[in-house]
Amino acid sequence: MEKEPQKENLQVLWQKFQSGDEDAFFEIYQENHSQLFNYALRLSSNEELSRDCIHDMFLELWEKKGKLKSLENFKPYLFKFLRNILIDKIKEHHRMTGESNGQELDLVISHEDFLIGKEYKEFHAQKVSEALKALSPRQKEVVYLKFYSNLIYKEIAEVSQINYQSVRNLVSESLKKMKEFLLFLVFLLIF
Structure with a gap:
């Protein structure tokens, strides 16, 4: 209400x-x-x-x-x-x-977006930042709009000029890709 x-x-x-x-x-x-x-x-x-x-x-x-x-x-x-x-x-x-205009906008998620202060949080922030780098420019954009600007899927679709379901799919794929990347890092740290 x-x-x-x-x-x-x-x-x-x-x-x-x-x-x-x-x-x-x-x-x-x-x-x-x-x-x-x-x-x-x-x-x-x-x-x-x-x-x-x-x-x-x-x-x-x-x-x-x-x-x-x-x-x-x-x-x-x-x-x-x-x-x-x-x-x-x-x-x-x-x-x-005369530069090539085939390049997409590349959303840069800075490391300081994640830094909160303590070493423990810094370590995790660094890993999340590394996971974000593995995303495509479009995936970075929808993740930023969803989690940093707090827009809903419909609003993200309007901003990024892609349809609603594609936004949902991109966010889902992005989170899945980040999760896989982070699990891979954990695996490397253990072994």
Whole structure:
């Protein structure tokens, strides 16, 4: 029952923004900027590009505020919007520099995401990080969105532009692959 008022508040905030309320726009920016920046940084590994894309996204949002549709939850929309801008900027860079644009975005899950402080936890964090490196870029992305950004499968499907069942399959395959990798490491440590 607690989620309904929060959901309603988000809808009201979005409606105020669409009506041109600068305070609502600033609140949307403040509430989402750091998560969006972390997501962009993990996709691009480039702070400047991440900042530029977020700036462009919010600028474009403000310019199109009256034309945007009403949303129950705008957070997945922001992630998807940012992802598309980031992909466009990377493609543009590839065209300008002549580099191959066949490369996927590679989500970089940093080791410090897992470090909590003590040696015991550091050891486990290192192993999880190694397991994440074994994942494909798409698998890393859905794992990040699911477990670090706390998006639900439907929202992940919207952000990553793949269907719902594919998201569920990717998360499941990713966790299975990580589990197998970690079990292999445990086996190596024992023997």
